[in-house]
Amino acid sequence: KNGFLLFFIHSTDTEPTRFHLIEQNKTWLVAQSICRENYTDLVSGSKQLYDSEFTILPKTDKDLWIGLFRDTWKWSDNSSSSFRHWDQISEQDDNSDEGRDEDQKCATVSDGKLSSDDCDGEHPFVCYDDEVILIRVNKTWEExxxxxxxxxxxxxxxxxxxxxxxxxxxxxxxDTPYVWMGLRYTCTLGFWFWLTDEVVDYKNWNSTTEVDGCDMSGAMETGGGHKWFKKSARKEFNFICLRR
Structure with a gap:
């Protein structure tokens, strides 16, 4: 894909996360951009690092960029960074105020151990795909x-x-200014609901909150702040599916 050598690891259980080893040396920021453009993000979080599908990626003797960077240490996809299995040298460097290299701000992984390196250094890296997929076909909400x-x-x-x-x-x-989500309005009961039966507690609506009719569904704008909009279900947009 796009000239990069990829190894695809497909999950066979109920969690359809997919990991992709990119065997080209890139800086951390370039690696992050490639992952976000073509997949979801750099591999992030201890759950992914110790996922059985991640641990059976093709072996390499190189350190691999992952999505952990130092700004009080954060993961690229904003997931929790409370647990880290640093190697002995990096742990000492990270906990020592004396002689600390402030340029060493990004993390690599090798044999399950995390190390830190200058973010401008170049390493291969691992991207991940999450459980959602974009369908670039225009359809009504029902379709x-x-x-x-x-x-x-x-x-x-x-x-x-x-x-x-x-x-x-x-x-x-x-390809469209909005994408359909599984969010639907019931005119009879007067509330919004997710098709997965989850409560609409988290909200990201645009400033206009009025419902223009009963045949309304929720769509996310594809630019700007990615706010949610109430759209006639008869309009045709691309849409986002959950993987099996």
Whole structure:
């Protein structure tokens, strides 16, 4: 894909995360950009680092960039960084105020151990795909729903900021100004609901909150702040599905 040598590891369980080893040496920021453009992000979080699908990636003797960078140490996709299995040298360097190299701000992994390196250094890296997929075909909300249920699992829900980040990352590559989500309005009961039966607690609506009619569904804008908009279900947009 795009001239990069990729190894695809496909999950066979209920969590459809996919890991992609990119065997070209890039700086951390370039690696992050490539992952975000073509997948979801650099591999992030201890859950992914110790996922069985990640640990069976083709072996390499090189350190691999991952999505951890030092700004009080954060993961690229904003997930928790409370647990880190540093190697002995890097742990000493990270905890020592004397002689600390402030340029060493990004993390690599090798044999399950984390190290830090200058973010301008070049390493291969690992991207991940999350559980959502963009379908770049224009359909009404009902048609999008049928497509997702036939070919994948369901129209995507966005119930927290992490899911919002996942979906908006996909939405950036859409051909339409909005993408359908699995958000529907019931005129009879007067509230919005997710098709996955999750409560609409997390919200990212645009400033206009009025409902213009009963045949309304929720769509995310593909640019700007990726806010949610109430759109007639008869309009045709690209859409986001949950993978099986």
């Amino acid at each position: 999008a729903l049928d497509y997702c249920r036939e070919h994948h699992r369901e129209l995507a829900s966005v119930t927290d900021c992490h899911q919002q980040a996942q979906v908006q990352q996909r939405a950036k590559r859409a």
